[in-house]
Amino acid sequence: MALITWTAEQYGTGVGFADDEHKTLFGLLNKLYDEATSGADRATIGASLDALIAYVVDHFAHEEKEMVAKGYGGYDRHKEEHVAFIGIAADLQKKFHAGEAEVTEAVGQLVKGWLDNHIPTFDKSYSDALK
Numbered sequence: 001m002a003l004i005t006w007t008a009e010q011y012g013t014g015v016g017f018a019d020d021e022h023k024t025l026f027g028l029l030n031k032l033y034d035e036a037t038s039g040a041d042r043a044t045i046g047a048s049l050d051a052l053i054a055y056v057v058d059h060f061a062h063e064e065k066e067m068v069a070k071g072y073g074g075y076d077r078h079k080e081e082h083v084a085f086i087g088i089a090a091d092l093q094k095k096f097h098a099g100e101a102e103v104t105e106a107v108g109q110l111v112k113g114w115l116d117n118h119i120p121t122f123d124k125s126y127s128d129a130l131k
Contacts, residue, residue, distance in 0.1 A: 002026075003033040004112045011119045015130045016125060017066070020060045026115075028052040033108040045103050049096060053089045060086065063123070072129040079121050085114060 006023045013081040014018055034040075067075045088110075095101035109115040 001034075001107050002030045004115060006027060011115075013119070013123050013127045013130075015066075015127055018126075019053050019061060021062065022119065022123075025038070025052075025055060025059060029108070029111055029115075030054055032103060033105075036103040036108065037105050046097060049093060049103055053086075053093055056089060057086060063126075067126060070129050072126050074122070074125055078126070081118060081122055085118075 004026050006019075006026045008019075011019075011022055013022075015046065028048070032045065032052050035045050035048055049085055060094060064075070066072075067078065072078075092101055092103075092107065094104060
């Protein structure tokens with residue numbers, strides 16, 4: 001069962017690239033969550049974790065590039081949110097690969113919670129500027 005489902009009402013920004021990338025991100029998160037909660041082997045979970053984090057880094061860079069290009073006034077605060085989240089993700093990734101942490105249901109819920117706040121609060125705010 002999917003951890004998070006993209007809907008235009010809840011997550012839509014009206015910015016084509018962002019909505020498309022968010023849908024892909026949700027798919028990667030759901031895949032990782034399903035693997036982690038269904039007992040997939042550690043190598044499979046690690047590969048999915050790495051793929052998700054790499055995608056998030058690329059997505060954030062794309063958003064930031066577009067915000068700068070359009071002179072979006074909320075860029076600095078938005079960038080701070082991205083940097084903080086990448087720090088959390090990188091720490092989990094490092095600990096997972098060192099055998100010091102697991103990807104659990106709680107990790108999935110943490111990421112979902114961040115997305116549930118970030119997209120409606122921060123990403124929808126750039127909608128008019130980036131369209």
